Amino acid sequence: MIYYIAGGGLFLIGLYILLVNRNLIKMIIGLGFMETGVNIIIIAFGYVKGKTAPILSTKELINNRQVVDPLPQALVLTAIVIGVAVTALALSMVVSYYKKRGSLNLSKNKELKW
Amino acid sequence: MIDYILIPLVLVMFASAISVIFIKDLIVAVIVTAVVDLITVVLFFFLQAPDVAITQASIVVGLTTFIFVVAIMRTTRKEEE
Amino acid sequence: MRHIFALIVVGTLGLGLFYTLSHIPFGKGLSEVSKYYVENAIDKNDPHAGATNIVTDIVVLYRGFDTLGEVTVLFLAATGLSVFFFGLKKKEYTCEPSLIVKRGTGIIFPFILLLGVYIFVHGHLTPGGGFPGGVIIATGVLLIYLCCRDYKAPHSLFKVIEGSMGTLFVIVGLIGLIVGGSFLFNFLGAGKTGELVSAGIIPILYIVIGLKVGAELSGLVKDTMEDV
Numbered sequence: 001m002i003y004y005i006a007g008g009g010l011f012l013i014g015l016y017i018l019l020v021n022r023n024l025i026k027m028i029i030g031l032g033f034m035e036t037g038v039n040i041i042i043i044a045f046g047y048v049k050g051k052t053a054p055i056l057s058t059k060e061l062i063n064n065r066q067v068v069d070p071l072p073q074a075l076v077l078t079a080i081v082i083g084v085a086v087t088a089l090a091l092s093m094v095v096s097y098y099k100k101r102g103s104l105n106l107s108k109n110k111e112l113k114w
Numbered sequence: 115m116i117d118y119i120l121i122p123l124v125l126v127m128f129a130s131a132i133s134v135i136f137i138k139d140l141i142v143a144v145i146v147t148a149v150v151d152l153i154t155v156v157l158f159f160f161l162q163a164p165d166v167a168i169t170q171a172s173i174v175v176g177l178t179t180f181i182f183v184v185a186i187m188r189t190t191r192k193e194e195e
Numbered sequence: 196m197r198h199i200f201a202l203i204v205v206g207t208l209g210l211g212l213f214y215t216l217s218h219i220p221f222g223k224g225l226s227e228v229s230k231y232y233v234e235n236a237i238d239k240n241d242p243h244a245g246a247t248n249i250v251t252d253i254v255v256l257y258r259g260f261d262t263l264g265e266v267t268v269l270f271l272a273a274t275g276l277s278v279f280f281f282g283l284k285k286k287e288y289t290c291e292p293s294l295i296v297k298r299g300t301g302i303i304f305p306f307i308l309l310l311g312v313y314i315f316v317h318g319h320l321t322p323g324g325g326f327p328g329g330v331i332i333a334t335g336v337l338l339i340y341l342c343c344r345d346y347k348a349p350h351s352l353f354k355v356i357e358g359s360m361g362t363l364f365v366i367v368g369l370i371g372l373i374v375g376g377s378f379l380f381n382f383l384g385a386g387k388t389g390e391l392v393s394a395g396i397i398p399i400l401y402i403v404i405g406l407k408v409g410a411e412l413s414g415l416v417k418d419t420m421e422d423v
Contacts, residue, residue, distance in 0.1 A: 002117045004216045006124045006157060010150075012209050013131045019201035023193045025140055025186065029147050032178065033131055036154055039170075041216070043161050048224060053162040054233070054249040055322070067249065068162045069229045074253040076166050078265055081326055084173050084181075085272035088415075091185040092279035098189040099283060105194055164322035165250045168314070172327040176334050177412065181276075184419045188283050 003044040011037030022106045024094045028087060035083045039076045046072035120160065127153040138193050144182040151175045232257070246319040246394040254324070255397050259379035263364060266404060270361070273411050277418040292342050300342040307335035315405030319397040328401075329408025336413040340420040347421070353414040360407035367396055367403070 014033030021027055046069030054070035098104055130146045130153075137143045151174045158167040225233065232253060246252040254262055315328030339346055371380030383395035392398070 001221055002120050002124060003157060003161060004221065006120075006127065006154075008209070008212045008216060009124075009128055010131060010154075011212070012205050013128065015208065016201055016205045017131075017135055019204060020135060020198060023140075025182070025189075026134065026143060026193070029134055029143060029182075032147065032174075033150065036151060036174070039166075040154060040157060040161075043158060043163050043166060044221065045219065046226075046229075047161050047221070051162065053164050053322075055164070056247050056249070067233060069225050070232060070249040070253055071226065071229045073163045073166050073250045074258065076163075077169055077250065077254055077324075077326075078258075078261060080166070080169050080173055081265055082268055084178055085268050087178055088181050088272045089275050091181055092276045095185050095188045095283065096279045103194070104189055165248070165324065168322050169324070169327050172330045172334075177330050180334075180337060180416075181419075188280065 003040060003047070007037045007040030007044060009037070010034075010040065013037075024097065024104045024106060025091075027106075028090050028094065031090070032083070032087060035079075039079060042072050042076055042079075046070075120157070123153055123156060140186050140191055140193060141183065144179060144186065147182070148175050148179045151178075246397050248319055248321065251319050251324060251397060251401070252394075255319075255400050256379065256381060259368070259400070262400075262404070263368070266361070266364070266407060269408065270357075270411055273415045276415060280419055288344070292344075297342050300338050304335055304338060307338065308332060311335065311405070311409065315401050316398065317391070318401035318405075319394045320391070325401045325404030326408055328405040329410075330412060332405075332409035333412035333416055337416045337420070340416060348413065348417040350414065350417060353410040353417070356410040357407055357414070360403045360410070364400065364403050364407070367399060371396070 011034050014030045014035075014037060017030030017033065018027050021030070048068045051066045051068050054067040054073070056067075094104070101109060127150050130149050134143050134146055137146065151170065155167050155171045155175070158164075158170055232249060246255075311328045311331035313328075314323035314331060315325045318324040318328070336348060340348075368379040371382050372378045374380060374382040379396070379400075381395040381397075
């Protein structure tokens with residue numbers, strides 16, 4: 001239960017950071033928080049109380065199959081690596097934005113407003 | 115039982131995540147982000163997912179923090195109003 | 196004004212999230228497809244069996260094509276980062292690294308490499324795998340850059356390792372296509388569960404992925420720590 005609260009709370013805090021801040025690097029930090037929160041919730045879906053990790057180490061484990069759900073863990077393993085790729089590409093775009101504008105503040109870019 | 119041990123840890127995680135809004139120094143904000151991700155490693159471990167925990171510890175805490183620091187080295191460190 | 200609007204959005208979404216999550220039970224049994232994975236992980240006659248770590252089994256064999264796409268996405272992200280950072284000067288360092296950093300790096304660097312290699316060689320037995328192992332190797336290269344300011348990493352070596360390992364992944368998959376009729380078919384058989392040389396092509400693929408990710412991210416560290 002505490003895991004659902006942790007994941008959902010982290011997601012909401014990340015969304016709040018994304019909406020309130022106008023600094024580009026802080027907005028990407030908020031995006032990372034949202035992603036981590038979703039990962040915690042997905043892993044918590046597959047958790048089974050009182051069972052061990054999906055690694056068959058001893059004879060009893062092999063016979064009784066007392067393991068948690070391995071499928072969400074495999075999905076999150078992929079999602080973490082893709083998340084790092086997204087963060088890296090977004091940050092490189094931020095750096096090239098700074099080279100053009102000289103500022104990281106999004107409110108100072110008024111060319112798209114009218 | 116283990117859930118009650120995790121409650122202060124989750125509270126520390128929420129406090130650090132919220133403090134990112136108020137910190138003006140971007141390097142400090144990135145280090146606080148690394149603290150939040152490090153606590154999620156503990157949560158993944160107690161959720162019986164050691165594979166995900168080791169991946170989160172090396173990739174997110176290590177590599178993402180490095181890329182953030184490199185991007186701040188190329189841009190500016192202080193957040194202006 | 197912005198804070199009030201953001202609080203309204205976050206509060207609404209939070210209520211929806213709470214309502215949804217309170218209807219999903221916490222800590223219940225396995226799903227049907229996971230039961231299939233767990234049952235077949237120890238079945239001797241199944242060509243997909245053999246790995247002790249069921250997560251590795253799913254990531255490398257059942258979803259191997261997905262992992263190939265994942266490696267490609269990471270490669271594209273590293274290339275894009277190098278392209279965007281080209282020609283940008285970084286800030287000057289204000290102080291030299293201390294004696295402890297310089298001497299400690301020489302002692303600890305071989306062990307970092309050893310840990311990375313251990314993690315991806317034992318990917319089918321213990322937690323870990325190609326991606327964390329590769330990242331640990333790249334952090335070793337980063338440590339050298341932090342202690343020696345005028346160090347130049349061998350860039351062409353990284354490129355050769357990365358390209359040949361990417362090709363090897365596809366070749367292993369194509370051999371499976373010829374022998375067994377499906378891409379990334381486990382043509383080496385299951386072997387004896389729990390030994391280092393077992394589980395067919397899983398160790399081969401994880402060594403390939405680990406070396407590729409390590410070379411790729413070391414190239415990324417080189418591109419970002421040196422001014423071009």
